[in-house]
Amino acid sequence: MTLTDLGMPVTGLQHVPHLPDDAPGQSKRDFTSDQEVRWCPGCGDYVILAAVQSFLPELGLRRENIVFVSGIGCSSRFPYYLDTYGMHSIHGRAPAIATGLATSRPDLSVWVVTGDGDALSIGGNHLIHALRRNVNLTILLFNNQIYGLTKGQYSPTSRTGSVTKSSPLGSVDAPFNPVSLALGAEATFVARAMESDRAELKEVLRAAAEHRGAALVEIYQNCPIFNDGAFEVLKDRTQQAARIVRLRSGEPVTVGPEDDRRVLVRVAGGHGEFVPEAEVGAREVVVHDAAAPDPSAAFALSRLDSPEMTHVPMGVFRQVSRPTYDDLVRAQVEGAVDAAGGPATDADLGELLRGRDTWTVG
Template sequence: MTAIDNSRDALNATAGGVAASNGAPTRPSGLAGIPLLAPDAAKQTKKEFTSDQEVRWCPGCGDYAILAAVQSFLPELGLKRENITFVSGIGCSSRFPYYLDTYGMHSIHGRAPSIATGLATSRPDQNVWVVTGDGDALSIGGNHLIHALRRNVNMTILLFNNEIYGLTKGQYSPTSRVGQVTKSTPMGSVDQPFNPVSLALGAEATFVARTTDTDRKHLTGILQAAAEHRGTSLVEIYQNCPIFNDGAFDLIKDRTQQEARLVHLLDGEPVQVGPEDDRKTLVRMPGGGLEFVPAASAEGADVVVHDAGADDPSQAFALSRLDSPEMTHVPMGIFRSVSRPTYDDGVRAQVEAAVTTAGGPATDDDLAALLRGRDTWTVA
């Protein structure tokens, strides 16, 4: 599986921000305002970001690969460890913070985005991450997820999607497929699943990407882009649960099949799938629908060119709808990455403006004036 190098080039990190692919003004970086390591400091290592706690996931769990990727990637940010905080909810994935030697909070089921919102807004010097799963984020915590996305709080949400409840031992989740037989659906699930990417795009998300646990290079590239995005970045990570839903993503992990199924979203490029000798191109049909046609026959057709930075999320949404339970075509990469003012910057700006307008931080006299109010009387 190829990584996302092209879009990485387009979103190349610079000192203060990220250059947009279309020459638009420099975008503020998600890392702006966070102290950096001294330029002459020794290069950080994966080991420094690894806590002394024994990792307790099941053997073969996809979480190990994600953890290893994150531990290796974090030194690349060039931040001090004390300026990174991971907040999680409940579930297998939510044990994640215990294994990183940063600040961390393992909170309660579904609520991590709210806690992270409070932290990110009050502490602009913190690089805030949320680690969650399909049950945590999309079921019990669905409300907090959509509101974090629409507010665009500066943080990165890693949504480990294994399409099952693991920690509670194998019940179906809001991303389990219709018909899936689990402990709580012995006759098959009748629930329509969420498509996390479609959901996020519908919730006004400014950064939405999908990657997978086993493609380290792709995963790392997405993590980098997500961290640099200022606002809420949602990263869906397909993750295998070897105990309760083993092989859920085999069709796109199998080397003989993945090339025909994985659709790599490359910014500014036509959306294509398949090996070189059987390449298909996505085109817009007269009715408005998207369809893959043989590359050769796409000439002159309305070819879909990926534009992650488009203001209008319609095309990104349409790409997310290429998904199907059969995994015939599975888009991977950055669906959307647009710049929009963040909630936390806005909240802080109002407080700062109020303080500045009033002539600086409140003094004892200012407090006394507040307490007295407008109508006082004196008893001698």
């Protein structure tokens, strides 16, 4: 199929009304609702909420044109705490509801807040189809590798062998890698961030919001009650540098502190391997290209990750431009309306009702 250039807007927020230049600036306070936040003390969700509340003013959008839609789970309480429009829906279905909203309302910035159980288990189908269609949504997937609201069962991202309330002998499920899954669905924007790294999180959120199309951001989030410390090795200053692979498009993929830098080199038939900088020699260094049309390279990067978290890429894996579903749907409707000379009048409706084969009595 040849895709014709429909003159599509290039950023995710293009059709969303912005504040006038001379309007007083918004603050975090403007996005804080009057509801008491009811997550457990120490929950990673607080950090993400604070980051989002302080980041949203930077977009300069009219508050009433921002909508957060969530499913069910701890993370899905998120919309209650933001003073925007919000819907706390049902388990797993937020991407479907958001698809209907985003397709019928181009003037809205539509966000989905979901968790690993909500997005990848009960709502897995809706997630992959929202990504496949490339609906203009920003999806924040809080991954804490556990079911929190139902008090501690293993989730589709829990590592195999997790001992939980519903797996006393250890879970036998193989976990999903959300980033690999999203790339497999050919999502046009896929990123990962740590709840604790606010600078990185805000940077990724900004890119995701401005991306036109479905943007999936996986956020590693700690559940202090049922899965405390799941990402501790990535937060630990001594280990962090050796494990976190910070993806920068156009730059070689590296890991490790300054004095022990390792570089990703290509391996025939494999995802690549990290070798000390000094030993690279003639080997082909993997340079990250988030804009590569083929998602295979980004997928290979996503496979560096493992349940042991030896090497965990963070940042934007993929960021490509592809016509969005909602733009295309609207273009068909608007095209048909324009071709017919404008919105349907009573006379046009009358013609529709009569059809092509009528007869008259009397």
